Amino acid sequence: MMPARLLLAASALAGLSGCVVAPVSLSSPAATTRVLTAPATVDGVPAGMQYLYGSGEAAAIGLQMWRGLTDYVARQVRARPRDSVALAPGATLAAPRYLACGGKPFAAVFDVDETVVLNLGFERDAAGGRAYEEARWKAYERTGGTTARAVPGAVAGIRALRAMGVAVIFNTNRSVDSAAATRAMIERLGLGPAVPGDTLYLADATTGSRKDSRRAAIAARYCVVAMGGDQLGDFSDLFNQGQTPAERRAATEAPAIAARWGAGWFVLPNPVYGSALKGRLDEVFPADSAWAPEP
Secondary structure, three states, rough: OOOOOOOOHHHHHHHHHHOOOEEEEEOOOOEEEEEEEOOOOEEEHHHHHEEEEHOOHHHHHHHHHHHHHHHHHHHHHOOOEEEEEOOOOOOOOOOOOOEEEEOOOOOEOOOOEEEOOOOHHHHHHHOOOOOHHHHHHHHHHHOOOOOHHOOOHHHHHHHHHHHHOOOOEEEEEEEEHHHHHHHHHHHHHHOOOOOEOOEEEOOOOOOOOOOOHHHHHHHOOEEEEEEEOHHHHHHHHHHHHOOOOOHHHHHHHOHHHHOOOOOOOOOOOOOOOOOOOOOOHHHHHOOHHHOOOOO
């Protein structure tokens, strides 16, 4: 997911310096925030990038997530659920309601960046601490597709979904101006087809980084049986309404929403950039978690 893309540079720079980043402005409509980042690099690479793009552990999580998602969808297709997993207009995180399926065909909806593809070219370019530039990301959208790789498990998972008769829809915050290049990248990686306005939804001047209106348009046509992403905004914009880190975490753990994780909503880790990377030390670690060895 691409909102708050400026946090990429913050993560890289903080990893190199081993410090907490000062306030940064986000490239999405969200408010200014503070970012707590991993305090180290190893071999000159920020730890979050090492994990996401280089580690066997991250590959295992991708394979695990895609296997769990396809197994879940297979059960849903057989059972023919009454409701979609897309929140209905007016729903809240405390009282979620879901759009009815009726007789609509099935679909699964996925974010693109760090959900079905890994942006190795852009992140390698940034790994040395290069400051984020919006123009540089736009150029990558247009020309960097050949350096991307599929998330482990994504190609097999998407093929399995289509074999079940489930439409695969991509809902990304890449720009509509880069629609042709984004389509080409997705299809080159074996994840397509991705047809703008049909199976590929992109950000425009109206929606920006907000995805709910696009999700509603998809859910009007389909019974959405699964959604996947690396940011909470890939499931609902309600997670990006200015909550503190503690409030946002509590919302994901509350019973009404907790029941969705692994059961319609499937999330992948992203320690490199995005809406998860915020919180001062005392917001991430509450006072009652303080510890020090006895003298």
